[in-house]
Amino acid sequence: MAxxxxxxxxxxxxxxxxxxxxxxxxxxxxxxxxxxxxxxxGRDLRMPGFRKxxxxxxxxxxxxGRDAVLDxxxxxxxxxxxxxxxxxxxxxxxxxxxxxxxxxxxxxxxxTFTIEIGVRPTATIGDISKIEVDRRxxxxxxxxxxxxxxxxxxxxxxxxxxxxxxxxxxxxxxxxKGSIEGDDGERDYFDGGEGRDQLLELGxxxxxxxxxxxxxxxxxxxxxxxxxTFPEEYGGAPHLAGKPAQFEVTVHDVKAKNVPELDDDFAxxxxxxxxxxxxxxxxxxxxxxxxxxxxxxxxxxxxxxxxVAGATVEIPESLVEARARELWDQMLHSLSHRGINKDAxxxxxxxxxxxxxxxxxxxxxxxxxxxxxxxxxxxxxxxTPSEGxxxxxxxxxxxxxxxxxxxxxxxxxxxxxxxxxxxxxxxRQAVExxxxxxxxxxxxxxxxxxxxxxxxxxxxx
Numbered sequence: 001m002a003x004x005x006x007x008x009x010x011x012x013x014x015x016x017x018x019x020x021x022x023x024x025x026x027x028x029x030x031x032x033x034x035x036x037x038x039x040x041x042g043r044d045l046r047m048p049g050f051r052k053x054x055x056x057x058x059x060x061x062x063x064x065g066r067d068a069v070l071d072x073x074x075x076x077x078x079x080x081x082x083x084x085x086x087x088x089x090x091x092x093x094x095x096x097x098x099x100x101x102x103x104x105x106x107x108x109x110x111x112t113f114t115i116e117i118g119v120r121p122t123a124t125i126g127d128i129s130k131i132e133v134d135r136r137x138x139x140x141x142x143x144x145x146x147x148x149x150x151x152x153x154x155x156x157x158x159x160x161x162x163x164x165x166x167x168x169x170x171x172x173x174x175x176x177k178g179s180i181e182g183d184d185g186e187r188d189y190f191d192g193g194e195g196r197d198q199l200l201e202l203g204x205x206x207x208x209x210x211x212x213x214x215x216x217x218x219x220x221x222x223x224x225x226x227x228x229t230f231p232e233e234y235g236g237a238p239h240l241a242g243k244p245a246q247f248e249v250t251v252h253d254v255k256a257k258n259v260p261e262l263d264d265d266f267a268x269x270x271x272x273x274x275x276x277x278x279x280x281x282x283x284x285x286x287x288x289x290x291x292x293x294x295x296x297x298x299x300x301x302x303x304x305x306x307x308v309a310g311a312t313v314e315i316p317e318s319l320v321e322a323r324a325r326e327l328w329d330q331m332l333h334s335l336s337h338r339g340i341n342k343d344a345x346x347x348x349x350x351x352x353x354x355x356x357x358x359x360x361x362x363x364x365x366x367x368x369x370x371x372x373x374x375x376x377x378x379x380x381x382x383x384t385p386s387e388g389x390x391x392x393x394x395x396x397x398x399x400x401x402x403x404x405x406x407x408x409x410x411x412x413x414x415x416x417x418x419x420x421x422x423x424x425x426x427x428r429q430a431v432e433x434x435x436x437x438x439x440x441x442x443x444x445x446x447x448x449x450x451x452x453x454x455x456x457x458x459x460x461x
Contacts, residue, residue, distance in 0.1 A: 007084040016316035021115040023085035037073035092120035095322025118319045123372035124312040131438040133302045138291040140284045152270050157259040165219045166254045168203040173253040180245050222251045303438040313372045323364035377430040385425040
């Protein structure tokens with residue numbers, strides 16, 4: 001279902017699940033891009049006899065030179081040509097590519113470039129006509145319900161100022177100013193070590209280890225010097241790591257949390273229920289539903305992993321490293337939407353990037369094995385998503401974008417992205433087939449189409 005392309009490719013298999021793709025861009029496509037680039041340049045070019053922004057592309061090319069315009073055109077178009085080349089070659093890339101651009105072509109000649117990149121490994125699967133997998137029964141523990149009730153009580157609790165010494169679990173309102181001993185023996189106040197009217201819950205572990213414990217027993221108006229040592233691995237401020245410090249602390253208020261009683265009034269306030277019994281049943285019901293979804297997801301994953309365990313898949317270390325890097329980059333991209341950059345995350349995790357990449361390797365390897373096995377299942381079972389399957393999956397996205405599924409499908413095809421959607425659907429259908437042969441799920445066959453499209457399916461994860 002790939003869109004028509006102006007890039008033709010040949011693929012050469014290399015060792016360790018890598019390929020070399022020789023790509024050739026048609027001369028007419030190169031010329032079209034040159035004309036586009038010249039048109040954009042002409043918008044800012046001033047030439048006698050032409051209004052600003054109205055200089056024709058041929059005149060721009062003659063004035064600036066074909067090579068300069070071609071270089072600009074190639075820089076702009078190469079990412080798109082790369083995507084078309086990958087799509088045309090029919091490969092599933094893993095990791096970052098090595099792209100080698102050949103000499104810029106003469107007029108009327110094609111442009112060539114090569115891509116070397118890791119690809120999804122191949123798998124040899126065994127008999128999948130029957131899959132043996134255990135399914136656990138969803139359960140709700142009374143202690144878990146009690147814990148949820150206690151959490152609700154704490155959330156609805158109110159802090160109230162008390163006239164007594166603080167205890168663990170109380171909160172204090174403090175000013176503080178931190179210092180370390182300088183080379184001259186004097187106290188040096190450091191950036192980030194000062195705060196005013198800070199609310200600190202004693203025992204919550206919000207501050208440096210040892211800080212909160214020393215404020216237990218203080219009262220409003222007390223002044224105290226708290227002595228602590230920064231952790232050896234202190235990503236927040238590496239120059240303070242392992243150093244002893246003093247904090248001059250003034251306590252303004254001591255506050256205790258007034259937690260409501262577990263009675264019918266609390267049930268009404270917490271969820272609009274008439275009694276605690278009704279609130280407990282609602283909590284238990286929601287927890288049961290959540291555990292049912294979790295159990296189903298675990299069963300799907302177990303069905304796939306049972307096939308993975310019986311399959312033969314050779315995965316070179318270089319491919320595992322590449323996928324671990326992909327997982328890391330995906331996580332960073334996700335965190336960026338929450339305003340967290342890489343340095344901030346490393347400080348929070350108190351680990352190096354290399355350590356986190358090493359931790360991601362087992363998940364990366366298992367993800368590659370799953371993808372390889374699913375591809376083998378799709379081929380062995382001749383799984384081909386129908387047009388209706390595609391439109392059903394695009395339905396929700398089309399609604400969100402204010403368009404129709406058919407129009408969204410056409411746009412994705414024009415952009416060369418439809419194959420990704422089809423491949424994802426095929427993987428999900430392959431997981432459903434494995435789940436069915438492992439005994440299915442409770443309620444399967446009852447027309448619950450949402451289950452088939454559940455994000456819990458580990459396709460490609």
